[in-house]
Amino acid sequence: MQADPHELNNVADDPALQKIKAELSGELHNWMRDYGDLGLLPEAEYMIRSVSSPYEYARESADFQIDRILAAAEMVGKAGENALVENLLDADSGVRYWAVIGIRQLSEVAPATFAALQSLLDDPSPSVQIAAAEVLCHFGDDPVAVDRLGFWVIDERPTVALQAARSIQLIGEKARPLIPILYKVLEKNRGEPGARLKYKDFNYAVFTSWSMEWALQELGEEIKVN
Secondary structure (H helix, E strand, O other): OOOOOOOOOOOOOOHHHHHHHHHHHHHHHHHHHHHOOHHHOOHHHHHHHOOOOHHHHHHHOOOOOHHHHHHHHHOOOOOOHHHHHHHOOOOOHHHHHHHHHHHHOOOOOOHHHHHHHHHHHHOOOHHHHHHHHHHHHHHOOOHHHHHHHHHHHOOOOHHHHHHHHHHHHHOHHHHHHHHHHHHHHHHHHEOOOOOOOOEOOOOHHHHHHHHHHHHHHHOOOOOOOO
């Protein structure tokens, strides 16, 4: 901080600092394991997995294989395409999710990888489906992927709908077939006439609706963004 107070120089790859980097990384990973860091899963995923509460799930459930999920997350931006595609077939949805995110970071993908992502549109995990649909839209045209996002954005589980809403916002022009659904979501989330808030709450309803508003605006729809 003294030498670079505005933090403009990234020293993470400085050969002289690799020992310190490894020590700090180890401390972070140990903390994540000790406390059952649910940030390794999308919110919709850990809410679905939690029978009682996320807190208890993270600390008591053998289903939360944190070491395997953490290893998959660490592959993002580092692993090659083949290794990531292999993880798309993993039994743990958390590992599959991070494999999809890792593929999103690639500059291009092979046809076989595109096909592997398409197979995830029927994944048991909504979060994996949503992530795969977004990445398919990023790398090409897939009407089924767009339809899956439209399906999940009207899900009654607010965490699932929010994840889908954010993905719809990110796919840009490819979301055009979903315009009627986007308006449907806005109407569903709207507050009572005369209410102080435009939408039902200042939580999932408003954040989901903001994504819908911005997506519609980017598609050229005349809608006021608040």
